[in-house]
Amino acid sequence: MTQQQRETVARILHNSPVDLGGDVLEQRELFRQLVSANPVSDDVIAEPGTLGGVPAMSIEIAGAAPDGVVLYFHGGCFAVGSAQASVGLAANLARKAGVRVVSVDYRLAPEHPYPAALDDALAAYRALVDREQGAERIAVAGESAGANLATAVMLAAREDGGLPQPSCAVLFSPWADVTVPGRTHDAGLDPVINGDALRLRARDYLQGTDPLDGLVSPVHADLTGLPPMLIQAGSQEYLLDDAVRLAARAAADHVPVTLDVTPRVLHVFQAFAALLDEGDEALARAGGFLRTHLADGTADRA
Amino acid sequence: MTQQQRETVARILHNSPVDLGGDVLEQRELFRQLVSANPVSDDVIAEPGTLGGVPAMSIEIAGAAPDGVVLYFHGGCFAVGSAQASVGLAANLARKAGVRVVSVDYRLAPEHPYPAALDDALAAYRALVDREQGAERIAVAGESAGANLATAVMLAAREDGGLPQPSCAVLFSPWADVTVPGRTHDAGLDPVINGDALRLRARDYLQGTDPLDGLVSPVHADLTGLPPMLIQAGSQEYLLDDAVRLAARAAADHVPVTLDVTPRVLHVFQAFAALLDEGDEALARAGGFLRTHLADGTADRA
Numbered sequence: 001m002t003q004q005q006r007e008t009v010a011r012i013l014h015n016s017p018v019d020l021g022g023d024v025l026e027q028r029e030l031f032r033q034l035v036s037a038n039p040v041s042d043d044v045i046a047e048p049g050t051l052g053g054v055p056a057m058s059i060e061i062a063g064a065a066p067d068g069v070v071l072y073f074h075g076g077c078f079a080v081g082s083a084q085a086s087v088g089l090a091a092n093l094a095r096k097a098g099v100r101v102v103s104v105d106y107r108l109a110p111e112h113p114y115p116a117a118l119d120d121a122l123a124a125y126r127a128l129v130d131r132e133q134g135a136e137r138i139a140v141a142g143e144s145a146g147a148n149l150a151t152a153v154m155l156a157a158r159e160d161g162g163l164p165q166p167s168c169a170v171l172f173s174p175w176a177d178v179t180v181p182g183r184t185h186d187a188g189l190d191p192v193i194n195g196d197a198l199r200l201r202a203r204d205y206l207q208g209t210d211p212l213d214g215l216v217s218p219v220h221a222d223l224t225g226l227p228p229m230l231i232q233a234g235s236q237e238y239l240l241d242d243a244v245r246l247a248a249r250a251a252a253d254h255v256p257v258t259l260d261v262t263p264r265v266l267h268v269f270q271a272f273a274a275l276l277d278e279g280d281e282a283l284a285r286a287g288g289f290l291r292t293h294l295a296d297g298t299a300d301r302a
Numbered sequence: 303m304t305q306q307q308r309e310t311v312a313r314i315l316h317n318s319p320v321d322l323g324g325d326v327l328e329q330r331e332l333f334r335q336l337v338s339a340n341p342v343s344d345d346v347i348a349e350p351g352t353l354g355g356v357p358a359m360s361i362e363i364a365g366a367a368p369d370g371v372v373l374y375f376h377g378g379c380f381a382v383g384s385a386q387a388s389v390g391l392a393a394n395l396a397r398k399a400g401v402r403v404v405s406v407d408y409r410l411a412p413e414h415p416y417p418a419a420l421d422d423a424l425a426a427y428r429a430l431v432d433r434e435q436g437a438e439r440i441a442v443a444g445e446s447a448g449a450n451l452a453t454a455v456m457l458a459a460r461e462d463g464g465l466p467q468p469s470c471a472v473l474f475s476p477w478a479d480v481t482v483p484g485r486t487h488d489a490g491l492d493p494v495i496n497g498d499a500l501r502l503r504a505r506d507y508l509q510g511t512d513p514l515d516g517l518v519s520p521v522h523a524d525l526t527g528l529p530p531m532l533i534q535a536g537s538q539e540y541l542l543d544d545a546v547r548l549a550a551r552a553a554a555d556h557v558p559v560t561l562d563v564t565p566r567v568l569h570v571f572q573a574f575a576a577l578l579d580e581g582d583e584a585l586a587r588a589g590g591f592l593r594t595h596l597a598d599g600t601a602d603r604a
Contacts (some may be wrong), residue, residue, distance in 0.1 A: 019503075033306075105403060223549055233553070235553050235554070235555075235556045236556070240553060240554070243549045243553075244546075244549070244553060246549075247546070247549075247561060247563075248546045250563070251535070251537050251542060251545075251546060251561075251563040252537070252542070253535045253537075254538070254565040255537075255565060256563065256564060256565050257563045258560060258561065258562050258563075259549060259553075259559075259560065259564075260559075260560050261549075261552070261553040261557075261558065261559050261560075261563040262558060263556040263558050264556055
């Protein structure tokens with residue numbers, strides 16, 4: 001009986017005062033309160049630190065022997081959210097995949113427009129590759145705008161002669177097109193995200209950068225050479241179309257890609273795994289995908 | 303080193319005299335020769351019979367205890383192919399999924415235009431549901447035009463008050479749009495399928511039926527209520543776009559859907575599992591999907 005669970009989560013989100021189109025300072029605090037209402041298990045060890053000079057949170061499960069590292073990018077339209085707020089979801093991913101997660105506190109807009117967030121993300125990735133002596137045991141992951149950054153990091157690494165690709169990428173509800181074409185069917189079902197909020201946050205992030213640039217809108221990038229990607233989305237979210245189009249782009253560019261859509265759930269429904277079976281099951285599939293590709297130890301199947 | 307394997311398979315297909323746009327009687331024989339060049343293991347038991355009055359081949363692995371039944375529809379543009387020719391691929395699927403496969407010898411066009419094939423497919427499904435006393439232990443699957451029929455069977459079952467949905471569906475390289483819009487990027491890479499051949503075979507199949515009818519072009523159907531679907535395709539096939547668009551349609555209609563694209567392989571590359579690691583790995587994922595949903599014993603996750 002997950003319909004009741006879905007209704008509970010939808011009610012939480014409908015009743016939340018978070019409005020991603022609202023005042024950014026106020027929304028950062030409201031977002032923090034919303035996310036911190038989710039329980040984090042006692043066995044989660046989250047330690048602040050830095051990676052490549054960028055603040056980052058290292059997240060592990062006590063007593064587990066992590067096999068690989070996931071570099072994680074939180075969501076929040078490039079304007080809100082934090083590594084701290086991502087601990088619940090990141091810890092659940094660490095548990096399912098048997099890995100350590102490092103969640104990056106990249107700089108936020110509007111104070112720090114593009115490319116500040118990507119610069120931070122890439123600096124953290126470069127430092128992790130150095131530390132791990134290669135990228136075979138590294139995956140990237142992210143949610144919403146963080147999934148955009150995870151993809152942009154792979155594109156930027158490809159352009160940088162010295163940086164290898166990670167073993168794979170897990171993208172939860174990617175915001176993959178900051179032109180915000182707003183094509184998703186039934187977009188009105190989503191209480192979290194709407195086109196007006198996305199357009200406002202895109203303007204704050206871009207501040208003059210072309211929204212068709214592949215490093216800000218990966219659906220418009222040539223994705224050739226990227227490693228296996230798992231893209232998850234909910235059928236009731238505004239950004240469903242971004243997920244589908246990113247998968248289509250990856251497939252056309254000969255990237256191994258899996259698109260995994262769960263019906264009647266919302267944006268980043270994996271964050272509600274404690275309340276929602278679909279979230280827990282999707283995280284289990286993401287964990288299996290990470291285990292498979294981190295164990296392969298190769299950047300692609302070729 | 304699967305690049306060499308991919309080149310071997312591409313060479314076999316490039317050198318094959320099969321031309322799906324050619325004379326239908328000649329092509330049926332050439333297709334039979336091409337497919338029968340694939341080895342079938344000694345432990346495969348394939349027995350001809352009937353199901354709901356329709357000729358069908360029952361395929362099992364000797365010594366295995368099958369747990370569930372997959373009703374399978376072979377490919378061949380609705381004009382060529384047979385249950386006998388599908389034995390190799392169907393047996394590999396039976397092995398990976400731990401099931402029995404029943405492959406349906408539906409009537410072919412141009413002698414038998416739509417809805418003959420769908421009538422046969424639905425009669426076989428209805429008989430299987432009767433025999434199994436429900437659809438919880440039944441999945442449907444198919445390749446190319448057969449994946450189209452597998453989808454059409456689910457749509458027809460939905461319209462028929464008395465028929466339940468199968469537990470899930472596995473669709474290899476579905477031909478999902480008989481209007482043949484021909485939009486796939488790099489379509490020239492595909493030696494098996496081209497737009498002219500598909501348009502000719504669509505005319506033979508339709509003989510006046512509207513190609514936008516959802517029962518002949520599932521990308522134009524409302525897919526609401528269908529069970530979990532796994533859609534697999536290769537990034538170098540002409541029908542990649544059909545796979546992506548069918549997944550997008552399913553996602554928008556709140557169907558649990560997984561799109562699984564393997565790079566640099568061709569149409570129904572799973573048929574070459576003996577020569578191609580990617581084919582074997584894709585079949586293993588399809589087998590895992592079938593096991594999960596047949597074990598659930600429920601038509602959907604809701």
